[in-house]
Amino acid sequence: MNQFVLEMKNITKEFPGVKALDNVNLQVGKGEIHALVGENGAGKSTLMKVLSGVHPIGTYTGDIYFDSNKCSFKDINDSEALGIVIIHQELALVPELSIAENVYLGNEQATKGIIDWAKTKKATEKLIEAVGMKASVNDLVKDVGVGQQQLVEIAKALSKDVKLLILDEPTAALNETESENLLKLLNTFREQGITSILISHKLKEVLKIADNVTILRDGQTIETLSLQQTLINEERIIKSMVGRDLKNLYPIRKPIIGEKVIEIKDWTVYHPQLPDKKIINGANLHLRAGEIVGIAGLMGAGRTELVMSIFGKSYGKRITGKISKNGKEITVNNVGDAIHHGFAYVSEDRKEYGLILQDSVKKNITLANLKGISNKLVVNPYEEVEVAQRYKEQLNIKMPSIDQQVVNLSGGNQQKVVLGKWMFTEPEILILDEPTRGIDVGAKNEIYKIINDLANHGKSILMVSSELPELLGICDRIYTLSDGLITGEFLKEDANQETLMASMTDNRRAHV
Structure with a gap:
């Protein structure tokens, strides 16, 4: 493998009541696909937000070196100026704008303050062809599928002369064909010398495409494995992720059907x-x-x-x-x-339809059944605490307290809060x-x-x-x-x- 294009040393990041990253170290070789895996809450996305400047210098401790130069990113513009581009799990696109407008949003092709639309569309056509899109640059983003929207984000990254592409769960909402096409695209980027960091829970994809995988657990670096080694399989990675063997992913079921x-x-x-x-x-x-x-x-x-x-x-x-x-x-x-x-319904989009993210775990759990904790339309705060505490323990929701804002929980724990909310409706x-x-x-x-x-x-x-x-x-x-x-x-x-x-x-x- 070539020299390291990226080194993150002793990165520590704290939120109120939570140490999200604890002396994390990451080394990524130039031109490789490097996977970053771990349980929800392990610190993967937080680490990448530190790298991309979403969490700016001064909000964490530790050092970042890119192309052997020490970096101090004040915001995402600083990292993008060096060719570090992150694509978040929640796509940052404007549905009502066209593909061309989205690709160059914030990076407009302008002369003397006036956007050159002919230049914009021509450049976008080359980019969407490079990522294998079949749509027109004039199509509105809201009118193309999720898989195509993911490609719009990648085209947007390429427009910024990307050197290091960070993808956070890029195939989470894609079907099998779309996922396969995206992985092929990452292979093409590797051949072109572009480095990629892939955050994914889909270990089959990780084993299929990555050169190396770094495993985080509880905000700490556990190990980095070379996937060229034939003994590395899903079970080996899972054991390192969760700190234990997980032989039966699907629990044994003896149904009693009525x-x-x-x-x-x-x-x-x-x-x-x-x-x-x-x-x-x-x-x-x-x-x-x-x-x-x-x-x-x-x-x-x-x-x-x-x-x-x-x-x-x-x-x-x-x-x-x-x-x-x-x-x-x-x-x-x-x-x-x-x-x-x-009836109760747990939506596929927990953040949009299942939770009030800025509210507490306590209030989210009781939201669908306020009658269950009320007397004459007045909420009993003691009963509310008792109910939330009961489901916290029953569902093993990991959090500092039931007053924690849901937005600060990991995806798995957010999902448990949604389940608790609907279970309380009995x-x-x-x-x-x-x-x-x-x-x-x-x-x-x-x-x-x-x-x-x-x-x-x-x-x-x-x-x-x-x-x-x-x-x-x-x-x-x-x-x-x-x-x-x-x-x-x-x-x-x-x-x-x-x-x-x-x-x-x-x-x-x-x-x-």
């Missing part, structure tokens, strides 16, 4: 803005007490639209069909109706949309145990996931969805990834 609780018949949903576009077409499904049922489908199949429409018609227009509970038809026209009938039917997206293997294992425990207590679980091994590992039964149609229904023992994928790509209605 009577049919929910039955949905002929469920049809139209697009909220395109009145003639049918998103869900005559779906039929059911849930039994104590059963975990999965929904598998490719991106765009209608998975989230289906479960949101079931949860109080939170998505869609002209919704028709029937929902029956315990054999009797019920009316679920809004979220209030859904909660009243025992639901009978729990809908989980991508419940482990963007969290590490240790936190995933804990979430799976929580889901198992809820099912063992008779709850009916409906779970959407993009990861087929996850559905096969935890569900009792799985529906497949393609282009708004339910195309298959499989018992766990009758399914594998190949049979599910075949059914997920079949746009004909199956007889199930």
